Amino acid sequence: MSFASPDKLIWLLAALPIIAFYILKTRLRRRSVATLLFWDQVFEQKRQRSLWQNLRHWISLLLQLVFVTLLGLAIADPLWNSQEDSGQDLILVVDNSASMQAVDPASGKTRLRQAIDRASDVAGTLRSGDNIALITAGASVRVVVGMSDFAPTVQEALLEIQPTDGPTRIDEAIAAARRLAADDKKRRIVVFSDGGVPDRDLLSGGPSSSSELSADDAESETPDVPPDWFSGDDVRWIQVGASVDNLAITTFQVRRSTVDPIGYSLLVEVRNFSSDPVETRLTLQLDDAMVDVIPLEIEAEGAFRKQIDGTSRGGGVLTGTLKTEDVFPVDDVARAILPDRPEIPVKLVTGDASESYYLRRVLESIPLVRIVDSDASARLTVFAGTVPETVPEGPLLLVDVPESGPVVGPGNQPAWRLGRRVEQPIIAKQDKQSPLLRHVQLQNVILSGGRDLEVNEALGAPTTLLETAGGDRVCVSIERSEGRILLLASDLDSSDLPLRIAFPVLMTNAMNWFFRETGEIRPAIATGQSSDVLWDVAEESPSQTARLIAPSGERSLVTVQRGKVKLGPLAQTGVYRLASEEDAEAAFAETAASIAGDDANLVAVNLSDANESDLRLPELPETTAGELPPAGRSPWFYLILLAAGLVITEWALYQRRVVA
Structure with a gap:
């Protein structure tokens, strides 16, 4: 043990006056008395004192010297051996x-509560000259x-830490800690975790669980070692929690059925993270309606995987729930969003010179369209x-446009103008970013009768979708x-x-585009994952920002x-x-039932992380980091307590008897 302020040991010199006062003897005053008879009897009894009475004087001196010594050592701020580096x-x-x-x-x-308690104890060992910082490693590093x-x-700040449902980011947190304290000689990183990190098998020297190892790594005979971010002289791990078994939904994704135009296909996976087989049930609900109950028998360390087909025109929130009671309910529930597929009544208006046979047949082939x-x-x-x-309100599709459009705007100008008829108009350019041309390839296709x-712009904001080699715009979308x-x-x-497969795909995309629907099922997102989500909003809107409302009601800007x-x-x-900016306040006040009905704006987020669902603690390797100070108080605190105890002892052994 060393001292942070050894110069303060000079206070130990306070023991010298105490010793001097005990050595000095009080000179007795002479007094005349009538007789010495009684005093002789007192002196005779005093000579027969016990050994304790003879030593009490020196024990009192010893206790007071120890008291002064303890106070002097406390003032000098003693350090544990692991605190010697300043x-x-x-x-x-x-x-x-x-x-x-x-x-x-x-x-x-919870494991987080245990980690917070132990971290608070370590923070209490901070001494003068030290610096301390706090980083969380949940769904994101903060x-x-x-x-x-x-x-x-x-x-x-430790008491304010809230749990997240995302995977751990300990590797990124350790990297951030090393950037926060650049001096590796002074830096000490203490990680409080259950050890549930990616590639946890590497920590105990076992085979890697990652399926993304390179061929060179697979052929190498070098034994697995812990990753660089785990080891190091500046990192010490404090593991919390106890190993427990768990049952989890690790996959819950929905896509459009390849057979049923308005159906869906659900891929679900349930894994058993235990050494014993389990029996349970998986309940599927679409909003409040029961869809199916699937009995499960999963062997030890096994998994249940199944593709489930169903039909839903109404849409809603599809929820899968495991009927199990465990210590980790986060992965017992998973959700997916099924978009509403309402019927689309279409009125077809044809000219006198065109029967539009192909167009009618293509529209009738779309399952949700009804003429x-x-x-x-309509x-x-x-x-x-x-x-x-006149240009009517509502969505419009105009094919084989014979002439310029009706007048619009204050100047009564035509809504559009048609150029000359193009001979052999070959499509040379198409807007690949437009949802209208998703899965559509029309380059090098001849559009007979094409015109520019x-x-x-008084009609709306135009976007050129198809353009010929001569620069003629033969297909245009308009936002209004x-x-x-x-x-x-x-x-x-x-x-x-009409004879190409691209035409019915184009018409199907157009049906979804008119009503701001993607036509595709929005995949569920895993926590901690970034994703681009399709959300069709009006491009003429002055603001291209929106609000994301979390299940807890918290709102963020996107x-x-x-x-x-x-x-x-x-x-x-x-x-x-x-929710758009103008609808954000109203959306925040809506009930959960009304929010669930607007499935076009919903995004499902699930845990979907087998590593987080495996609650068995891995065996951590030995660390080369220095020892931590004992959790709790600094040494000076205990010295003060001991000094106070000596004062009480000295009073009980000597001063109390004198007073009595």
């Missing part, structure tokens, strides 16, 4: 990933407290070989608040376009670019909702 930078890394929510059956505390010399700030005659019941109006007298389309418009200047009866929203990493499982 000015250390202590960085606490607390794992608040999903697995840290598991409850220890013995103590009833520096909670930067380098500071005030330990109570860190201890208060109607009434304007009132959600979409299609004009083939003719144009309306010049759209008046009253409804989207699609113009195709091609004679379908004389063109080979950016919308070309119908895509960048999300992640998301730290909470459940159903998120996308």
Whole structure:
């Protein structure tokens, strides 16, 4: 043990006056008395004192000297052996990933609560000249407290740490800690975790569980070693929790059925992280309606995988729930979003010179489209070989446009102008980013009857989709608040376009585009993962920002670019909702039932991480990092307590008797 302030040991010289006062003897005063008879008897009894009475004087001196010594040592600020290096930078890394929510059956505390308690004890050992910082390693790495010399700030911040449902990012947190304290001689990183890190088999020297090893690594005979971020003289791990068995939903993804046009196909995987077989049930619900109950019998260390086909035109939130009672409920529930597939009534208006046979057949082949005659019941109006007298409200599809459009705007200008008829118009350029041309390849296709389309911006914001080698715009989409418009200047009866597979795909994309639907099932996102989510919003909107509403109600700002929203990493499982800026306040006040009904704006987020669901603690290798100070108080605190105990002892042995 050493001292932070050895110069303060000079206070030990206070023992000299105490010794002097004990050595000096008090000179007795002479007094005349009538007789010595009684005094002789007193002196005779005094000579027969016990050994303790003879030593009490010196024991009192010894206790007081020890008291002064303890106080002097406390003032000099003694250090534990692991604290001898002056000015250390202590960085606490607390794992608040999903697995840290598991409850220890013995103590009833979560692993995160145990980590916080132990981290608070280590923070209490901070001494003068040291710095301390706090980093969390959950779904994302966050520096909670930067380098500071005030330990109570860190201890208060530890109590505010909340668990996340994402995978651990300990490797990134350790890298951030090393950037935070660049001096490797002073830096000490203390990680509080259950050890549930990726490639955990590497930690105990076993075979790697990663399937992404290179061929060179597979052929190498070098034994596995812990990763670089785990080992090091500056890193010490403190493992919390106890190994427990767990059952988890590790995959829950939905896609469109390849057989049923309005059906879906669910891929589900349930894994058993234990050495014993289990029996349970998987319940599937679509909103509040029961879909299926699947009995499961999973062998030890085994998994259940199945593809389930179903049909749902109404859409909603598909939820899978395991009927099990374990210490980790986060991975017992998984969700997926099924978009609503409403029927689309379409009114087809044809010109006198065109029967639009191919167009009618293609529209009738789309499962959700129904040809109607009434304007009132139609959600979409299609004009083939003719144009309306005025531009009606609602979505419009105009094919084989024969002439310029009706007048619009204050100047009564035509909505669009048609150029000359192009001979052999070959498509040379197409907008590959447009959702209208998704899975459509029309380059080098001849569009008979093609003519250049010049759209008046008073009608809306135009976008050229198909352009010929001569620069003629033969297909244009128009954004407007009253409804989207699609113009195709091609004679379908004389063109080979209807005979190509691209044409029905184009029409199907158009049905989804008109009503701002992708037509595809939005995949569920794993926590801690970033993803681009399709979300079609009006491009004429002055703001390209939106709000993401978490299951907890917390709102965050996201950016919308070309119908895509960048999300992640998301730290909470459940159903998120996308809302435009003007709808954000109303969306925040809506109930969960009304939010679930708007499935076009919903995003499902699941844990889907087998590493986090495996709650068995790995065996950590030996570390070369230095020992930590004993958790709790610094040495001077215990010296003060011992000195106070000596004062009480000295009073009980000597002063109390004198007073009595």
